[in-house]
Amino acid sequence: MTVYDYIIVGGGIVGMSTAWQLKQRQPNARILVLEKEADLGLHQTGRNAGVIHAGIYYEPGSLKADFCHRGVEATMQFCRDTGVPYEQCGKLLVATNDSELERMQKLFERCQINDNSTQLVSKAQLREREPAIVGDGAIFSPRTGIVDFRVVCEAMAERFSGDGGEIRLGANVTHIDESSDNVNVTTTDGNFVCHYLIACSGLMADRTAALLDIDIDFQLIPFRGEFHQLRPELAAGLKHLIYPIPDPTLPFLGVHLTRRINGDVIVGPNAVLSLKREGYGKFQFDAKDVRAMGTFPGFWKLIGRNLQAGSRELYQSIFKSAYVRQVQKYLPHITASDLGPFPAGIRAQPVMRDGTIIDDFLFANTERTLHVCNAPSPAATSAIPIGQHICERAMR
Secondary structure (H helix, E strand, O other): OOEEEEEEEOOOHHHHHHHHHHHHHOOOOOEEEEEOOOOOOOOOOOOOOOEEOOOOOOOOOOHHHHHHHHHHHHHHHHHHHHOOOEEOOOEEEEEOOHHHHHHHHHHHHHHHHHOOOOEEEEHHHHHHHOOOOOOOEEEEEOOOEEEOHHHHHHHHHHHHHHOOOEEEEOOOEEEEEEOOOOEEEEEOOEEEEEEEEEEOOHHHHHHHHHOOOOOOOEEEEEEEEEEEEEOHHHHOOOOOEEEEOOOOOOOOOOOEEEEOOOOOEEEEOOOEEOEOOOOOOOOOEOHHHHHHHHOOHHHHHHHHHOHHHHHHHHHHHHOHHHHHHHHHOOOOOOOHHHEEEEEEEEEEEEEEOOOOEOOOOEEEEOOOEEEEEEOOOOOOOOHHHHHHHHHHHHOO
């Protein structure tokens, strides 16, 4: 049996970035990527808005801010090197009332710390930049871009495979046994052995860690982000991404307008509790996932603290007219008929036993394994520096 130097669990963009960069650093290392699905990047990598974030409003000094700041340039350079299409279209964070204008001024101070290329835009300047958008002012982030991150993930996989790396699809990890010398990995596609294992399991990160009885004090709670596609005639007039001014009292950002690299514009996402970790339909249900949430104290504390916001999100999910009203803040003439269907995504939100949301990157490890327990948005933008960080930790 082949004994691999490294096995990486998870073929999303973080796993493939890690595998590709690890192979670059150690060309003679035997590296295997195990992906449970029939293709790469089918979950969070392939079901996001496709935004290359500039990291302008993250907590200065956090891993999230650092990874994103480095990731935006690294991602665009990777696209140039590999021919992956991308566009640096910029983002407008739009204030629509006096309260948001006040928050915008405070937010701009943080933006300047993270990225001094950001600019304040007046009401008149906003109308000049985006005639269809209504607002009292905005913050402009010129470094923000768009790309199809699944295409980026596939390009990383091609480079990894071209350098001699191995990818096994349809290999769902069911058991991990760590000894003093090796790590034995049992999957639905056979058994594998390595000297070191790196888990980039996304929506299943806590369960992968649990296979090794790692003492973690959190659980991943899935929230479905529902999108709609804007009618092409309206989409054609938008040149930038249109985002709200974040409300610090709410756990999620809110509905925004996002241009796609293919020219489409999508509206969303909201944030609705999902009853299945990988359930993208409104009525999908998994008894194991529901039981895990229901028996976890942090879940009930999170729901209790955000009951009003959660109820509002659920109402907007059920009634499209309520969803449309969120968009009308910026695009007042839009109607429900202007919004067509678009695939939903799932956000894996780590929650502590006390109900606290973990909003930064989180890692756990044993002697021979390293687990990426939380790779929050903008993990896709940050995938290259995250991969660098993981390689450095794994090679110590």
